[in-house]
Structure formats: structure tokens, C-alpha cells
Amino acid sequence: MQQQQFEQMKNGDGFIAALDQSGGSTPKALALYGISEDEYSNKDEMFDLVHEMRKRIITSPAFDSEHILGAILFEQTMDRKIEGLYTGDYLAEKKGVVPFLKVDKGLAEESNGVQMMKPIHDLDETLKRANERNIFGTKMRSVIKEANPEGIKAVVDQQFEIGKQIIEASLVPIIEPEVDINSPEKEKCEDILKAEIRGHLDQLSQNDLVMLKLTIPTVANTYKELIDHPNVVRVVALSGGYPTDEANEKLTENEGLIASFSRALTQDLNVNQTDDAFNDTLQQAVDSIYRASIT
Template structure:
């Protein structure tokens, strides 16, 4: 573990940019950016286009360590370069931004009110490559749709089981059991989730350090206890489908909770914008999310 990166993540001001759309979510990200699905015929063409979009974001003068602590990458992005430099190396070496890697393979079918993560048979080799690339930590997402105690228990158990593999590899896991913002019993799910997370945090080794990525809670500062837990580097919030303005307003009510936004970060960017327009729009977006993250 890079101690300088650890200190930055634990004490720095800013937020995490989620640039980790995978094969399933990339078409939506490109469409939001102004590139329809009929613009590409193969996965390679699709990933080339999304890498060009991410490169434009990362190389923008607005994308700096002044407001951004870390960036989450998709595996394909980690394996590519920016200006001839491996992406993770560019982020840390050129921008001072801590690189993370999305490691999950998507969601399983809904069962007991939740969607667990699909199996990850190649996780350990992927973690080895991540370490070689200078990645600091990982991110993995599962989703809670209903306040089903059995389902939520399984979600948290799976997350921490895989987190221990990631810790063993020398990386910091971002544990992401998202509660669907449209759930009719969102607040009830959050209560069950917090209890289950606390149980598993108490079982970690003294030296283990983890992060959480959670939906913005219904009750402001609901996760304050988890933020102070001895194993916790940082608790970050996902936008969950909220537009940026609403996500920022909700986030700002939670002291110490910082953003890790994806769609809400890039929602106003468009492929046809001039570099001046693009950079100004990105700058405005970054500053607004930053302000909501330092309350």
C-alpha cells in the first residue's frame, strides 16, 4: 500500500471521480455524451470511444488534485494509456490523483430483495495486475432493492469475503452495497445495512483498512458512526441516479461524507463541445461536487 496515497485518501479534501462504466453501462455513458449506439459496431470500437471520452476528462485542466482525491477505473481503462503513459501512472504521477479499479463482473439476478455480485473467477490475477499498475484500491458493487434482512446479510457477507482477498493482495477495497434510491423501504434497508456492516468491520484484523461507498442516506449523518470506525479510511457516496443538483444538496447535509459520482459528474459533457466549452462545463461540475463534499 502506498502510504502517501493512504494519507491523501484519509485526510485530503475533495471527492472520487467514478470513471468505471463497464461493458454493460458504457452504451448509456456514451449516449449521455452524445454518441448513439449506431456509431459503433464492435466492443472494441465502443471501448475506444469511451476511452477517448475518459482521456478528455482526465487530461482536462479542470481535472486536478485541487478538487479530486481519486478516480475509479474500469479494467479496460487501466490497461490503456493516456499520452503514452499507463492510465493509473498518469493519474498519480501527472495529476496527483489516487487510482482505483472496479473489479466486480456485474450483478446477479434479483433474489431475496437484493442483487449479489456475479462470480469473479479471475479476481486474484486481476489484483496482481492492479498492484503492478500502481493501483491503490478497488471497488465492487452490489444492490439492495428491498429491506430483506436475509438478502442484506448475504450482500454484506459477500462484500467482506471478497474484501479480505483484496486486502491480502495489498489493496484497499471500496465496499459498495448500494441501496436503490427508488426503493419504497430505503430507510429500513439502510438501518439493516448499517448494523450488518458494523458487525463485519469489528471482525477485521487491526491492520486492515477499507472504504465504503453507499447511497446518500435518507437521514442526514446516518453513517457518522461508520465514518469514525477504526478500520475506515473514508465513506463515500454514490449519486444513485439523482441528477447532480439534487445529489449535491443531499450530500451537503452529511458532514464528512464525500462524493464518488459517475453520471452526476459527467451529465453535462458532450462530444460536440469545444475544448473550451467542455473544460468549463467540467470545471463547474467538479467545483459543485467538491463544495458538497467538504461540508
């Protein structure tokens, strides 16, 4: 763990940009960007296009460390280059932005009201490469849809079990048990989730540090005790499908919670925009999310 990057993540003002759409979500991200599925014929072409989109975002003057603390990358993005540097190195050296890596392999089928992570068979190798690419931390996502105590416990148990493996590799895990914003039991899910997370945090040793990525809660400041926990570097919020304005408004109600937005950051960007229009649009999104994160 690099101490300067740790201090930046722990105490800096700003938010984390989530640029980690994987194979399953990339077509949607490209479609939102103005590239339809009939414009590429295979996965290689698809990933080339999404890398160009991410490169355009990262190299934009609007993407700067004054507003953005970190960026979460897809594995292929980590292994690709921007202006001759691996993406993580470009973020750290040229932008002053802390690089993270999405390490999960997607979601399993729903059971007990949740979707756990699929097995991550190559995690050790991935973590080794992440260290070689100077990545600071990782991210992995599960989804909670119902207030099923057994299901939520299983999600959190899995997240922390893998999180400890990531800590042992000298990386900081972002633990992301997302609560579906459309769940009719969202508030109840969040109460159960908070208790499960707190239980695991209290069992960590002093030097075991994690981050949490959580859905913006129904009741403001639900997660304040997690934000203040000594083993937690930072708690960040996913936009969860909320439009930017709504996500920002909800975020401002939660003291100490900062954004880690994906769609809410990029929803108004388009491949056909001029560079000036693209940069201006991105700057507006960055400014609004930054203000919501420091309020």
C-alpha cells in the same frame, strides 16, 4: 499501499471521480455524452470511444488534485494508456490523483430483494495486474432493493469476504452495497445495512482497512458511526441516479461523507463541445461536487 496516497485518501479534501462504466453501462454513458449506438459497430469500437471520453476528462485542466482525490477505473481503462503512461500511472504521476479499479463482473439476478455480485473467477490475476499498474484500491458493487434482512446480510457477507482477499493483495477495497434510491423501503434498508456493515468492521484486525461507497442516506448522518470507525479509511457516496444539484444538496447534509459520483460528474459533457466549453462544463461540475464534499 503507498503511504502518501493513503494520507491523501484519509485526510484530503475533495471527492472521487467514478469513471468505471463497464460493458453493460457504457452504451448509456456514451449516449449521455452524445454518441449513439449506431456510431459504433462492435464492443472494441465502443470501448475505444469511451476511453477517448475518459481521456478527455482526465487530461482536462478541470480534473486536478485540488478537488479530486481519486478516480475509479474500468479494467480496460487501467490497461490502456494516456500520453504514453498507463492510466493509473498518469493519474498518480501527472495529476496527483489516486487510482482505483472496479473489479466486479456485474450483478447477479435479483433474489431476496438484492442483487449480489456475479462470481469473480479471475480476481487473483486482476489484483496482480492492479499492483503492477500501481493501483491503490478496488471497487465492487452490489444492489439492495428491499429491506430483506437475509438478502442484505448475504450482500454484506459477500462484499467483506472478497474485501479480505483484496486486503491480502495489499490493496484497499471500496465496499459498495448500493441501496436503490427508488426503493420504497430505502430508510429501512439503510438501517439494516449499517448494522451488518458495523458487525463486519468490528471483526476486522487493526491493520485491515476498507473504504465504503454507500447511497446518500434518507436520514442525514445515518452512516456517521461508520465514517468514524477506525478500520474505515473513508466513506464515499454514489449519486445513485440523482441529478447533480440534488445529489450535492443531499450530500451536504451528511458530515464527513464525500462524493464518488459518475453520472452527476459527467451528465452535461458532450462529445461535440469545444475544448473550452468541455473544460468549463467539467469545471462547474467539479467545483459543485467539491463544495458539497467539504461542507
